[in-house]
Amino acid sequence: MRSEKVTSVDVAKKAGVSQSAVSRVFTPGASVSPKMADKVLKAADELGYRPNVLARSLITGRSKIIGLVVAYLENQFYPDALEKLSTALQEHGYHILVFMVSNDDASVDKVMGELLDYQVDGIITASVGMSNALAARCSAAGVPVVLFNRGQDDERLNQVTSNNLAGGRKIAEFLLAGGHTKIAHIAGWSGSSTGRDREAGFRAGLAAAGVEPVACIDGMYKRETAAAAARELFSGKDRPDAVFVGNDHMAFAVMDVLRFELKLDVPGDVSVVGYDDVPLASWPAYDLTTLRQPSNRMVEATVSTLLGWIEEGSNDVRKIQIDGPLMIRGSARIPQGWPDERL
Template sequence: MKRKSVTSRDVARLAGVSQSAVSRSFSPNASVSDKTRKKVMEAARELGYRPNTIARSLITRSSRTIAVVTYSLENPFYTFVLERASRFFQKQGYHLLLFFAPSDRGFDSVIEEIIRSQVEGVLMLAITLDTEQAETVADFGIPVVIVNRTVNYAGISQVGCDNHRGGFWAGSYLASLGHRRIAYLAGLEDSSTNQQRYEGFVAGLASRGQECHAVEVGNYRYLDASQATRRLFAAPSVPDALFAANDLMAIAAMETLRHELGLAVPEEVSVIGFDDIPMSTWPSHSLTTLQQPVEQMVVKATELLLEQIAHADTEPEHIMLPVTPMLRGSTRRPGGAGAEAAPETD
């Protein structure tokens, strides 16, 4: 025998409240007393009731769904961002749909699926867009915020950090420690973060009268970075310092240097990363790095997206937040042989 479906009217009758009170009890941030909500939840559990969110979205014309698009969660920085964003949106009564866009095809590979999903907004984590793609996204009328990437287009909100300043500090600081063969371990070559960090790095070296010794590409991935490190240190003239475009690659480089190549970090090679993921603080890594203000980035991005969802005429914003150098044990100590005055860390 087919079981009769339980309705909100059944829950209201058992709880002794109105049907609208049942609806409010299942709506985050709705006005309802704790006493009423408790009675409704007890009645719902007893009857086995679950609200029909699809039916509700048809009535309210609101899916309460946000699309999160990323190319990978290998980098712990993005799992951290995703966790914080998820907690924020859940408190506001939104559900998240996660989409993966391969780095070689980008947003084009998922845009049709996102549109079919009837999401109310899109949060992009490290997705690279060109100007034409950005214009296409804006034309669909779905609010979009990009986190940790920039695009030369004013019509989409963007939240990131001062990558150029961080790269400048890394180049200048390594040179100030007395290093003379300072290499760069690149991320995804066409990504704005990689380009800005590299340009800043080169400028920082130039401020100390130096040039970049060598470049290899690690694609922001652990295995790729390990292979890139092997290539750097198989060359006739090997680096004595390395700036990696993210912490995951910096950690891969340090482990390759120590455990495969038998080189001491930082005595023979100094290493700097970028992000300040939790692993960078572990004693076995003790990575000198540039800290991105992840909490601020998440708050700014999620607030911007919800504001655009609530008010269609909200103007897009481009927000750049500062980075903070975190000095640890993967770099030489200032004041050693050949060292100069260290650069400012503000």
């Protein structure tokens, strides 16, 4: 009942040819005559032979495996990205090996070690940073890294993000145009470039009109933290009339608190704007105005960067920023005559 592996040697024997011939038939671009290919494929088919990827990778140095490091899948943005990444890579013959981490350096380091043990051809980190030591190790091992939705200064790391600065600014302009005067921000985790950049862009946008946010709290990209922040900001008498929340995942928590705990009307009493445009944002229950991170294009950029390094030996580090439109929906007051970018 144990497995009965069929190897290229078996096929060779059955077809009456050499093992190398079999190998060549299954290696795209190798030199084989049609006759040979026929013979071999027939034998292979009868035996149910398929090349062993692991053995192959031992010799080619290519495993066809991409390591994905991710901290949590609760924020819908990430499963969505994972699905798209996996599908896109699959079309190129690669597959994703998943590594869950908690977002501290020790955990990332440990996991990344295991990752390299698998001889992955490349690494994608989703919303996870890397220590410099680690970046050095990957670089030394010749394994390209793309930070997906996270920036970092290291000169060895590719990165793909949305244009968070521009996005933050656009949201500031939108809220100002809507006539809001007391504008707050529940920010993304300050330990992340995305959180910092969105805040910086947002502040810059307000500052251009001589405005300052009435409050700015780190929501840590967590529902609970964001909810607590919302309670703090909006319980008092002199509450803000608008809030930009650092991502949709937190924005949902904030809206829940505003509506169901504090009985405030959104957008009547408070305008709420998020960031990401996850599928849930367009569901009528939230109908959230939010800045879209174009995950399709981000995935595309990630995959092409990675494959460029792996298959074409590229070695220019790319720091890609992709602009996204503001998705205007019902959770924030819409300024008179504001152009809808989606049109």
